Structure formats: structure tokens, C-alpha cells
Amino acid sequence: MIKVENLVYEYYMGEKEEKFRALDGINLTIAEGEFLAIIGANGSGKSTLAKHLNGLLLPSQGEVWVDGLNTKQEKDIWSIRQEVGMVFQNPDNQIVAAIVEEDVAFGPENLGIPPAEIRKRVSDALKVVGMEKWCNHPPHLLSGGQKQRVAIAGALALGSKYLILDEPTAMLDPVGRREVLKTIKQLNEEKNLTVILITHYMEEAAEADRVVVMNSGKAILEGTPEEIFIQVEKLKSLALDVPPITELAFLLRREGLDLPLDIFRIDEMVRYICPYL
Amino acid sequence: MSISIENLTHFYSQDTPLEVTALEDITLEIQPGEFIGIIGQSGSGKSTLVQHFNGLLKPSQGKVYLEGQDITLKGVNLRLIRQRVGMIFQYPEQQLFEETIFADVAFGPRNIGLAEEDVKARVEQALELVGLNSQEIAQRSPFQLSGGQKRRVAMAGVLAMQPDYLILDEPTANLDPQGRDEILFLLDKLNQEEKVTIILVSHSMEEVARVAQRIFVIHQGKVITSGSLGQVFSQEEELETIGLALPQVTKLMNNLAKIGKKVKTDIFTPQQAAQEIISCIRGKKDV
Numbered sequence: 323m324i325k326v327e328n329l330v331y332e333y334y335m336g337e338k339e340e341k342f343r344a345l346d347g348i349n350l351t352i353a354e355g356e357f358l359a360i361i362g363a364n365g366s367g368k369s370t371l372a373k374h375l376n377g378l379l380l381p382s383q384g385e386v387w388v389d390g391l392n393t394k395q396e397k398d399i400w401s402i403r404q405e406v407g408m409v410f411q412n413p414d415n416q417i418v419a420a421i422v423e424e425d426v427a428f429g430p431e432n433l434g435i436p437p438a439e440i441r442k443r444v445s446d447a448l449k450v451v452g453m454e455k456w457c458n459h460p461p462h463l464l465s466g467g468q469k470q471r472v473a474i475a476g477a478l479a480l481g482s483k484y485l486i487l488d489e490p491t492a493m494l495d496p497v498g499r500r501e502v503l504k505t506i507k508q509l510n511e512e513k514n515l516t517v518i519l520i521t522h523y524m525e526e527a528a529e530a531d532r533v534v535v536m537n538s539g540k541a542i543l544e545g546t547p548e549e550i551f552i553q554v555e556k557l558k559s560l561a562l563d564v565p566p567i568t569e570l571a572f573l574l575r576r577e578g579l580d581l582p583l584d585i586f587r588i589d590e591m592v593r594y595i596c597p598y599l
Numbered sequence: 600m601s602i603s604i605e606n607l608t609h610f611y612s613q614d615t616p617l618e619v620t621a622l623e624d625i626t627l628e629i630q631p632g633e634f635i636g637i638i639g640q641s642g643s644g645k646s647t648l649v650q651h652f653n654g655l656l657k658p659s660q661g662k663v664y665l666e667g668q669d670i671t672l673k674g675v676n677l678r679l680i681r682q683r684v685g686m687i688f689q690y691p692e693q694q695l696f697e698e699t700i701f702a703d704v705a706f707g708p709r710n711i712g713l714a715e716e717d718v719k720a721r722v723e724q725a726l727e728l729v730g731l732n733s734q735e736i737a738q739r740s741p742f743q744l745s746g747g748q749k750r751r752v753a754m755a756g757v758l759a760m761q762p763d764y765l766i767l768d769e770p771t772a773n774l775d776p777q778g779r780d781e782i783l784f785l786l787d788k789l790n791q792e793e794k795v796t797i798i799l800v801s802h803s804m805e806e807v808a809r810v811a812q813r814i815f816v817i818h819q820g821k822v823i824t825s826g827s828l829g830q831v832f833s834q835e836e837e838l839e840t841i842g843l844a845l846p847q848v849t850k851l852m853n854n855l856a857k858i859g860k861k862v863k864t865d866i867f868t869p870q871q872a873a874q875e876i877i878s879c880i881r882g883k884k885d886v
Binding site: 363364365411465466489492493494495496497498522561562563565566567569570573574577579588589591592595596598599 | 640641642745746747772773774775776777778802803805842843844846847848850851854855858860861862868869870872873876877879880883
């Protein structure tokens, strides 16, 4: 379990060294096996929050606990980072080796794990993300979606229980996005990996068990995708989107049609509209 | 008068074992005042194609004409061509380099030797176009801005050159929904009010559907289909097989039509869909 208590993060910026509060009193508990999505406009504090979950940033006030370990304890930081893997936005910024399997092996090698065990972890991890065929390829010849899956394999090979993905699909085309999202969902459902997905894409957030909405450093809404996306006007006022089908349901309700607002899928919408047409 | 491409083929690493055909026999024409969408997967050749429009790349075979002038010939003044056909690359904010926002936007106009008062007027106008208050921010560093603002400053640098044609390669990548809406709104305004011809390269159908009038779909270096939004989006299966997804509401209307409901399918936004569904329901009640 990851527990965030009254987390405040401040830094100084500009010539006048003005204090800026990027996170302002966040309380959040992430259970094992959960798929949590964090959404919010640029600058709302999503990435800053994510970087606290594995101690890349340390709180100015408040605490972050990962399986009972406090990220402020220097002696525990490496165990925490092993537990909580992170995948960043730009696939090209996180690949270090010249061959896919060496890249995935980089983490476990650094931990001094015996070579036979590393081999097993690497091949298992690549299999799980569906990249085993590419193990001897140079990563720069892979597509963006494939590179992100290799980055995910890197975290799995470290034995991470929690996986944070910071807009992993922002730089990918639709095919790459689908590949990555499918991989994430599968890992969550079949391997019970805890997933924390930061995204701008509402249709990705709609796949999660729970959604947290950030605004100006605060977690202002929290609930199931159904509970969140029915708040169409509220989300729009926060500069966020709702899935297009949900927006349509909202517009049709305003015209007096009796539709539930928690529709995001095309087949559901077809079912609800048919009686009217 | 237009941008006209005739039988354009482009090879990368020509005459080497690594030769790749990036574009194959492309012929198309873009009229002044149009708002064009160019869509395709990563690696389909869209960026390679648009870099021919202002002579950044030369075709291996074929011709590129700008308002009748063959710009592939030797001795063509490419500087003038590039003033008329502006290009905003992916992640243009990475190209910001000056100490102040004013200096960054003024770089192009100064380079073509405009008088300082003209430079100032152009910078102010360009910043205003992209929705930034020149008085407030002109003397600040571009690196203190948010991601979306930086991108708009970079765009202002190109707009200050007052191009007739503006090419944008994935201009909304990495922006949040509001940042994306601001850019799309700006492009629409430039096209409608300033009469700038816009060529928008994107892999998002949803985005192109909101602003473009005509679309070219590129796949493996070829234009596989083109036409109005309705003409292109009616080819759902072909588009899906090359990995391009129709806007969700277009899919919805197609699905309704497939099961025999009498709805229009040239629908691209939730607003249009709501209107169509409501008018169908009302029409039915009248009968």
C-alpha cells in the first residue's frame, strides 16, 4: 500500500525566489492491485505527485509511505525505488543500452543479482509485455509503443510491485497508445501489478478502477470513472475533457433524453439511443 | 495559385543498401485559403511530405510548384519561399533560444532586414494573435513560461514572418485539452480571419475533424485517400486497417446506420451528433 499524508511540496522560482506551492495538502491511499488514474491540466501537480511516490522528490511537509517505509528515510530509498517502478513520457529518454535485453537487464544488474536470475527476469519481463521477439534488437529501431513496453519490462525485471506511468502515451500514435494501454491493463489484471497512470487522455482514465483529478496542487475529485465523468461541466471548468461519448450523453440529456451520464462506450450508447430512434 | 505537387517520390539514403522509399508518386494540390489535414501513422511519410512544401527537402523525382513557380529548380530563392510557406515543427518550443520573448519572436523579422519599428509591430501583432499579452510578457524569458505558452511563443515567431501558408507538424502533441483547444482555435482564426492557408499534420482524426475542410490520408508513403471529412470518414474499414481510428461519434453514427437507423453519418463532433439525433427523434414524432 502507498499512503500519502498531508503532502505539501514547495519550491522557489524566478529571480525573486518566490515560493511556489506545487502540491497543497494531498491525502491519498493506493491499495495493492489497484489501477489508479490521475488526471489534471498541465501544471496541476500530477507529475510532482508521482515523483513523490518513489522518493524522486521529498515532501516539504507531510509523509509518503510505501509498504510501511517512509520515503524520507535515506536507508530505505533504494528498496522503495525497487518496489515502485516509473515509466516516463519520452521513450527515448529512458533507454540506456544498445540492445533491448541489455536495457531491461540494466536495473537488475545494478542490484547485483546473479546472472542466471537476471536472464530469467529479463526474458519473463519481455514475454509479459509481448516484446520477447525483439530481445536482440537495437531499441532505436523500435516504434514508440514498443519502446514504452521495453521501459515497462525494465521496471518488471526490477521486481516492482507498483508501476507509475507519467503520460506514457503522450508521444505515441493511436496504435502505440493502444499497445501500451493493453499491456498496462493486462499486467494489472493478470499479474496483480498496482498501476498509477497519469494521463491527458480521458478514454485511458476510463479504463481505471479509480480516478483522481488534480487542480492547482490539490486532489479535488476522486471516484470511479463513472462517478468522475458524469461531472461534465465541472471537468470542463478544470480545462479537462470528458470522453466524446459521455459528452454526447450530456448534450442529449440537456435536450431532455433520459440517458444515464456514465456512458463512455459506443455500444452502450447505441443500446440507450435505439429505443428513441 | 497554390501549392502543387506532381508525381513526387522521395528516397532516403538513395543509391545505398539502406535506400528507403519514403514517398511514392504523390500528386496533390492545395488551394489558397484551404484548411488541409494530413493524417497518417508515425512513419507514414507525413512529415517528409510537408517538408517538400517549402523546399526543406528536395524530391528524388517529381516537381513542387508554389504559385506556378517550380521550387525544385537550381537558383530558386528558397529564403523567399520559406517566408511565404511557414513551418512549425514538432515541439517548436525546443527551438526557443533568446533571452527575452520579444527577441525570440523578432529574430525572423530582423533577419530579413525590417526596420526596428516594423519588427516591433510584427512582434506585437504575432503575440496578440497567439493570445499572449505582449506588454506583459515581451521582456520576460521564454523559459519561464508553461509548456503551452512556450509553444505559442514559438508559433508567434513563425507568424511574425506573415506567411501565406502555414504548415504545422503535430502542433498539439503533449498539450493538455485546454492547450490543444487554444491551438486549434488559433488555427481556425488564422484561416478564417487572416486568410492563411493551413496545413495541419496530425495522427488524431478527432482533432483534424474539428478544424480541417479537406483531408489527405498518407500510408506507407502514398496518399491512399483524400477528400472532404465526410468522403474520407465514410471509409471506416480501410482507415481502421491502417490503424487510424475514426472519431468516436462518427463510429457511433455509423453503427446506428448499420442497424438500420436513418441517421446521417457525416458527423464528427459530439455537438453535431447531438443535433442530428435530436432532429431524428423530433422528425419521427412529427410523422
